[in-house]
Amino acid sequence: MRTQNSNKYFEQAKKVMVAGVNSPVRSFNGVGGDPLVMKYGRRQKLFDYDNNAYTDYCLSWGALIFGHAHRNVVLAAKKAVEKGTSFGTTTREEIGIAEHIVKQVPSIERIRFVNSGTEATMSAIRLARGFTQRDILVKFDGCYHGHFDDLLTKAGSGVANLKESSSLGIPQSHMQNTISLPYNNTKILEQTLTKHKDKIACVIIEPVAGNMGVIPATTEFLKTLRELTKKYNIVLIFDEIMTGFRTHPGCVQSEVNIIPDMTCLGKIIGGGFPIGAYGGRKDIMQHLAPEGGVYQAGTFSGNPVVMKAGLAALRLLNKDFYKSLNKKCAEFTEAINSYFQKNNMGVHMAHYKSMMSIRFRKESVLNYDDALAAAGGERYGQLFWHLLKAGIYWPPADLESFFVSGMHTQKDLDDLLGHLKGFFKNGEN
Ligand SMILES: Cc1ncc(COP(=O)(O)O)c(C=O)c1O
Numbered sequence: 001m002r003t004q005n006s007n008k009y010f011e012q013a014k015k016v017m018v019a020g021v022n023s024p025v026r027s028f029n030g031v032g033g034d035p036l037v038m039k040y041g042r043r044q045k046l047f048d049y050d051n052n053a054y055t056d057y058c059l060s061w062g063a064l065i066f067g068h069a070h071r072n073v074v075l076a077a078k079k080a081v082e083k084g085t086s087f088g089t090t091t092r093e094e095i096g097i098a099e100h101i102v103k104q105v106p107s108i109e110r111i112r113f114v115n116s117g118t119e120a121t122m123s124a125i126r127l128a129r130g131f132t133q134r135d136i137l138v139k140f141d142g143c144y145h146g147h148f149d150d151l152l153t154k155a156g157s158g159v160a161n162l163k164e165s166s167s168l169g170i171p172q173s174h175m176q177n178t179i180s181l182p183y184n185n186t187k188i189l190e191q192t193l194t195k196h197k198d199k200i201a202c203v204i205i206e207p208v209a210g211n212m213g214v215i216p217a218t219t220e221f222l223k224t225l226r227e228l229t230k231k232y233n234i235v236l237i238f239d240e241i242m243t244g245f246r247t248h249p250g251c252v253q254s255e256v257n258i259i260p261d262m263t264c265l266g267k268i269i270g271g272g273f274p275i276g277a278y279g280g281r282k283d284i285m286q287h288l289a290p291e292g293g294v295y296q297a298g299t300f301s302g303n304p305v306v307m308k309a310g311l312a313a314l315r316l317l318n319k320d321f322y323k324s325l326n327k328k329c330a331e332f333t334e335a336i337n338s339y340f341q342k343n344n345m346g347v348h349m350a351h352y353k354s355m356m357s358i359r360f361r362k363e364s365v366l367n368y369d370d371a372l373a374a375a376g377g378e379r380y381g382q383l384f385w386h387l388l389k390a391g392i393y394w395p396p397a398d399l400e401s402f403f404v405s406g407m408h409t410q411k412d413l414d415d416l417l418g419h420l421k422g423f424f425k426n427g428e429n
Pocket residue numbers: 061116117118119121144145146147157206210211239240241242266267275276
């Protein structure tokens with residue numbers, strides 16, 4: 001594999017950017033070696049500076065449900081950019097996408113756009129605290145909600161590589177109002193919410209966790225969570241930044257028919273541009289400035305180019321699209337898992353429709369402790385390089401999910417299947 005140009009540019013990058021990357025999970029620390037420097041993307045393929053092509057299953061960490069440079073999204077962005085890049089005023093582009101999301105996502109009556117998922121969760125939590133006049137925030141071990149101080153404890157994604165899954169630089173005073181509980185443990189959830197019911201402002205959860213590999217919350221767990229938060233007037237926030245519009249036009253909340261008080265979105269709704277959004281019940285959202293006393297603002301929030309591109313992407317998503325994508329993914333996961341089972345291999349593919357992750361054990365994974373126990377470590381690194389050399393780009397970190405887009409063909413998935421079988425057959429498991 002020729003990587004001379006990537007190597008040269010990465011050396012240059014390291015001299016001016018921390019570790020040569022602008023986000024820790026982009027480094028290859030989890031798999032060894034140096035990251036590739038990418039030049040362009042088309043449909044399901046990424047191309048590096050040595051002209052290697054890769055079938056991309058990372059897809060900008062789940063943002064690109066149509067693969068790279070979809071014609072409609074590119075045209076929409078071009079059209080918008082020609083009219084001006086940022087006005088700092090209300091625009092019709094914002095109204096269009098806001099109407100679309102409010103119509104599709106059951107929990108969202110009012111919405112506010114921001115520039116990243118982190119901003120969305122941070123602001124949603126501030127709003128929940130302002131609304132309830134309470135301080136405590138409950139989250140779940142292994143979920144990742146962005147790099148907001150109060151959330152960086154026992155977090156998944158890149159934070160999982162830090163000691164204790166927590167960041168330095170966060171005063172203890174921030175953390176004393178954060179409680180992190182085991183995912184999918186209904187008993188501990190009941191005990192904790194009951195004990196602190198008058199002090200808890202909100203509970204934030206990924207309804208299908210994607211940052212400790214893929215773990216869908218059980219229906220019993222989500223139902224209990226909804227019932228208890230309602231009973232104790234605690235704001236329930238679904239972080240659907242990764243799952244939003246990935247599997248269903250109404251997001252996971254529509255699929256499971258459990259409607260939170262607030263929802264955070266990001267990734268897919270920007271069509272590949274930087275975005276975040278939070279929305280929810282009108283009576284809660286009305287506490288946001290200028291209507292209410294909870295402050296949150298942004299120079300570039302609701303940027304017209306992003307809004308126009310995002311809406312172009314969302315308009316392409318319909319039931320038929322999901323049906324066909326989800327079917328492809330179901331067949332793929334069934335094929336690989338039956339191969340693992342038939343050959344009595346200690347490995348399985350965890351999945352929720354077009355979100356997937358590999359687990360290096362037979363038993364299913366229900367929470368963060370299970371996910372850590374099922375991590376492949378060095379074997380994941382070997383698998384990553386095995387696939388990369390075969391022209392397949394997976395996330396360069398064990399506990400990340402990988403994604404399939406509407407552009408991936410049956411042949412792409414058959415190739416992936418073949419290379420996975422090849423890796424595990426050769427005794428590297
Ligand atoms: C579920 C979830 N929430 C929040 C975030 C943070 O979003 P951003 O990276 O846009 O700040 C992510 C990012 O991966 C995520 O997966």
